[in-house]
Every structure is written in C-alpha cells, then in structure tokens.
Amino acid sequence: MELAELTALLTPEGLRLVDELGAIESTDGVATAVSRLRAAGLAPELVSAAVGQARLRTRARQKFGAFADRMLFTRAGLEQATRLEIGARHAGRFRDAGVARVADLGCGIGGDALALAGIGLDVLAVDADEVTAALAAYNLAPFADTAHVQHARAEDVDLAGADAVWLDPARRTAGHAETTRVGAGEWSPPLDWVWQLAARIPAGIKLGPAFDRALIPDDAEAQWISVDGSTIELVVWTGRLARPGIRRAALVVRAGAAAELTGAADADDAPVRALGAYVHEPEGAVIRARLIGEVARRIDAGMLDPRIAYLTSDAPATTPGGGPNPFVQSFRIREHLPNDLKALSRALRERGVGTLEIKKRGVDVDPATLRTKLKLRGPASATLLLTRIGDRRVTLLADRV
Incomplete structure (x- = not known):
C-alpha cells in the first residue's frame, strides 16, 4: 500500500466502503468490485485501497477470526x-x-x-x-x-x-x-x-x-x-x-x-528398530526442536533409519490416558508395494485406491507429479509412505490413524 492509498482509505468514506464491500473471496471478485466502483465514478486510489483491504480482510480471518473485520492490513504485514x-x-x-x-x-x-x-x-x-x-x-x-x-x-x-x-x-x-x-x-x-x-x-x-x-x-x-x-x-x-x-x-x-x-537440551535419538506395524511422523516443531528421541521413548518406538525422521512401533502412539499422541502423525502399515512406477500403479488400481495421500522422506520424489502418473481410480483411500531404510528404498501402503 502506498501513502496515497492510505490517505484515501483513512477517511469516513474509505472505511465505510471497505465495510460495505464485505468478503472478497477470489481474484475474480476483486476484478468485479473494481469495475463496479470505477463505473460509479470513485477515485482510483480509493477503489484500489478499499478493494485491496476487503480482500486482505477475507484472507486475514484465518489468522484473526472475527477481529479481521475491523482491522487494516498490508499484504506483507x-x-x-x-x-x-x-x-x-x-x-x-x-x-x-x-x-x-x-x-x-x-x-x-x-x-x-x-x-x-x-x-x-x-x-x-x-x-x-x-x-x-x-x-x-x-x-x-x-x-x-x-x-x-x-x-x-x-x-x-x-x-x-x-x-x-x-x-x-x-x-x-x-x-x-x-x-x-x-x-x-x-x-x-x-x-x-x-x-x-x-x-x-x-x-x-x-x-x-x-x-x-x-x-x-x-x-x-x-x-x-x-x-x-x-x-x-x-x-x-x-x-x-x-x-x-x-x-x-x-x-x-x-x-x-x-x-x-x-x-533441557536436544534429546538423544532412539535406537533404530525394524519396521513394525506402525510408522509415526513427528510434528515439525518436534523435529526442529530435536526432541524426536523424547517422543520415541514416550510411545515405545524406534527410528526407522538413523538419518530420517520417521519412527516405528508395533503399537499405536498414545498418551498415558489412552488418547492419540499429539506429537506424531501415525500410519498403520498395510503392506509393502513395488517401487517401480508401472507396478505400483497397477497395484493401487487392483486395490481400488482412487484417493491417495503421498508422504515422503529421504527420497527425491514430487508427490503431485507422482500422483498424476499413477492414474488413480477407485473408491478407496490410503496413504503412500515413500522412504529409505538403510540403502533400500521402500514404498509402504498405509492408513492414517
């Protein structure tokens, strides 16, 4: 926002116009609002500032909830x-x-x-x-x-x-x-x-x-x-x-x-363990804080590989009260699938998987590109975990817990 736009906005007319515009959900909505207001003879600076604010307020609700409707923003801010x-x-x-x-x-x-x-x-x-x-x-x-x-x-x-x-x-x-x-x-x-x-x-x-x-x-x-x-x-x-x-x-x-x-410090990593019935992905904050080992000990899990932030266990990850552990996202392993693209695509079609979440660590794969190449179809949903255990690449079909 430039100073001229701010000057136009911080007037009774400008603030009233932003409130009247309400939510603007898309770029098409922006174009429609600008065309309508310009046709009504409003100044370009006022139109630009008011429509821009209405669009930013709509986006800001994700961060500020209802408070966004009385606030003003810049895009960077x-x-x-x-x-x-x-x-x-x-x-x-x-x-x-x-x-x-x-x-x-x-x-x-x-x-x-x-x-x-x-x-x-x-x-x-x-x-x-x-x-x-x-x-x-x-x-x-x-x-x-x-x-x-x-x-x-x-x-x-x-x-x-x-x-x-x-x-x-x-x-x-x-x-x-x-x-x-x-x-x-x-x-x-x-x-x-x-x-x-x-x-x-x-x-x-x-x-x-x-x-x-x-x-x-x-x-x-x-x-x-x-x-x-x-x-x-x-x-x-x-x-x-x-x-x-x-x-x-x-x-x-x-x-x-x-x-x-x-x-009190970075946690020591848990020992490596053979793949169990579950794979657990620690939350990003846990990984950044280097507290993966602490989580592993709490859920009785081990590292799937010493270089990769996946944990594995034979039991679900729960809290002492029996609820799901908030520090990991857990997946129940169904089976190993082929790494080859054609064989993997065929295996997923045979299982009727049409909706696929793709998670990957330690492998150079673009999930969006892979999903397109797999040509999925069917009523079932699943998660595909792509990772490495030692020098071996593995493809695991799983269900999010």
Missing part, C-alpha cells in the same frame, strides 16, 4: 503477522512472568500488540515503516489507553519504561508492498543488537522455524511452534521469560488444542 491464538499464548507468558509493560519492536500491523493489550498489558508498538505504523495505530485504537504506537527504528527507542521486549527482526526488506528474502547479515534490527538487548532485558524474539540453531544463545529457551500441521515460527525467550531448566520446546496446536514437549 498480514503474511508476517502472528496468528491471534498464538499471540495470545505469547502474551500470557509475559503476564505470567509478572511483566506489566512491553515494547513491541517491529510491531508490523500490530497483531502481537493486540494480544498483549488485550490481556491488560501496557504496550509500546514500534515500526520503522510509516504506513505500517499508521495501520498498527488504527488496529490498536480500541486499546488507546494502554497501547501506543511509535514510528521509529527499534534501535532508536527509549526502553527505560519497559519491563520486557517482543522483537520480530525483519527477515525481509523493509516496506509494505512486495516482500523479498534477505541474507543472514541483513536483519533489521541487526541480530547482534537483538542478542545484546535480550541479554539485559527479558525478551521474546520471533524467528523463522529454519533459523540457524548455532546462533541461539546457550542460556535462552528455544520454542518451535506447529499449528495444524505447519511449523510456523521459532521464539527465543530470555531472562525471566525463559522457563527454568528448559532449553528446547515444541508447542503443537491442532484445532485449538495445544500440547507441549520440553527438554
């Missing part, structure tokens, strides 16, 4: 924003640590600041981009008594009144239009500055889940988070925000239910 349910968990950690005032450095469109202010904390929300800071101020307006927005660089902010900080160092170029990946030395604010700040004031630092583990301070807690099967972020906690004795954590959220695995 929405992409980088923390999901509201995860932001609420982060905010709870600040509150539970006795923090009353938080500086959100690199606040983006204000998603994390909303969660912090929503539970009664005082928040100073800071962003280096003028348009993004203006949108954050709009989004935080319902909390005007406790949330304040400042347009500034993180490094230039006076933190004298802050009990703790929340940082989201930019892994992209500054701005609010297209996003571009940047190199490891081009973080904003610089990572050296971030670590120095986090050493003297309690901090939560949001990073990408693939962040270089070697750069994580030894005395910090590193928490990887998976939501509905996707590993979305790593948060490094320091000072009183880091839990005693915990250096590795995997938080797994599915359908709103959360479970967490923690450790």
Whole structure:
C-alpha cells in the first residue's frame, strides 16, 4: 500500500466502503468490485485501497477470526503477522512472568500488540515503516489507553519504561508492498543488537522455524511452534521469560488444542528398530526442536533409519490416558508395494485406491507429479509412505490413524 492509498482509505468514506464491500473471496471478485466502483465514478486510489483491504480482510480471518473485520492490513504485514491464538499464548507468558509493560519492536500491523493489550498489558508498538505504523495505530485504537504506537527504528527507542521486549527482526526488506528474502547479515534490527538487548532485558524474539540453531544463545529457551500441521515460527525467550531448566520446546496446536514437549537440551535419538506395524511422523516443531528421541521413548518406538525422521512401533502412539499422541502423525502399515512406477500403479488400481495421500522422506520424489502418473481410480483411500531404510528404498501402503 502506498501513502496515497492510505490517505484515501483513512477517511469516513474509505472505511465505510471497505465495510460495505464485505468478503472478497477470489481474484475474480476483486476484478468485479473494481469495475463496479470505477463505473460509479470513485477515485482510483480509493477503489484500489478499499478493494485491496476487503480482500486482505477475507484472507486475514484465518489468522484473526472475527477481529479481521475491523482491522487494516498490508499484504506483507498480514503474511508476517502472528496468528491471534498464538499471540495470545505469547502474551500470557509475559503476564505470567509478572511483566506489566512491553515494547513491541517491529510491531508490523500490530497483531502481537493486540494480544498483549488485550490481556491488560501496557504496550509500546514500534515500526520503522510509516504506513505500517499508521495501520498498527488504527488496529490498536480500541486499546488507546494502554497501547501506543511509535514510528521509529527499534534501535532508536527509549526502553527505560519497559519491563520486557517482543522483537520480530525483519527477515525481509523493509516496506509494505512486495516482500523479498534477505541474507543472514541483513536483519533489521541487526541480530547482534537483538542478542545484546535480550541479554539485559527479558525478551521474546520471533524467528523463522529454519533459523540457524548455532546462533541461539546457550542460556535462552528455544520454542518451535506447529499449528495444524505447519511449523510456523521459532521464539527465543530470555531472562525471566525463559522457563527454568528448559532449553528446547515444541508447542503443537491442532484445532485449538495445544500440547507441549520440553527438554533441557536436544534429546538423544532412539535406537533404530525394524519396521513394525506402525510408522509415526513427528510434528515439525518436534523435529526442529530435536526432541524426536523424547517422543520415541514416550510411545515405545524406534527410528526407522538413523538419518530420517520417521519412527516405528508395533503399537499405536498414545498418551498415558489412552488418547492419540499429539506429537506424531501415525500410519498403520498395510503392506509393502513395488517401487517401480508401472507396478505400483497397477497395484493401487487392483486395490481400488482412487484417493491417495503421498508422504515422503529421504527420497527425491514430487508427490503431485507422482500422483498424476499413477492414474488413480477407485473408491478407496490410503496413504503412500515413500522412504529409505538403510540403502533400500521402500514404498509402504498405509492408513492414517
């Protein structure tokens, strides 16, 4: 969004128009709305801004639910924003640590600041981009008594009144239009500055889940988070925000239910075991946190191969209460199938498999391309696991548990 569009949007006419447009679900819907509004004689800047916001609000409901309908966004800001349910968990950690005032450095469109202010904390929300800071101020307006927005660089902010900080160092170029990946030395604010700040004031630092583990301070807690099967972020906690004795954590959220695995260090891998009746795929947060061995010991499983993040056991993966274990996705093995494409296709047709989930680890296969080549047909559904055991490639027909 450019400044001219923001100016047109932040008017009674502009905001009313966004509300009237409602949900726009597709690019065809965008084109239809633009044509209709232009034909009605509305200014191009207003049409572009209002239709763009209506489309972004529709997308934002996945992260912000009903709150999205009163918020404003940029495309990059929405992409980088923390999901509201995860932001609420982060905010709870600040509150539970006795923090009353938080500086959100690199606040983006204000998603994390909303969660912090929503539970009664005082928040100073800071962003280096003028348009993004203006949108954050709009989004935080319902909390005007406790949330304040400042347009500034993180490094230039006076933190004298802050009990703790929340940082989201930019892994992209500054701005609010297209996003571009940047190199490891081009973080904003610089990572050296971030670590120095986090050493003297309690901090939560949001990073990408693939962040270089070697750069994580030894005395910090590193928490990887998976939501509905996707590993979305790593948060490094320091000072009183880091839990005693915990250096590795995997938080797994599915359908709103959360479970967490923690450790004082990386867990030792479990021994390799022969293929059993079940194969278990650890959640991405568990893999990133290197707590696979801890999960394996909890479900009495072994590694299928020492280089591949699949576990195997002869019994289902359950919790002590008998429910499904939240840290793995489990598959009951039906049989081995041929690796050869033609023979595999024939075997699946003979079994009437028309709907096939394809999972792979340790093999160079594109599941979408393979699915097309298999020419599936039939009423049955199944999962195909493609992996290696030692030097041998295996193809396993399975059912998701």
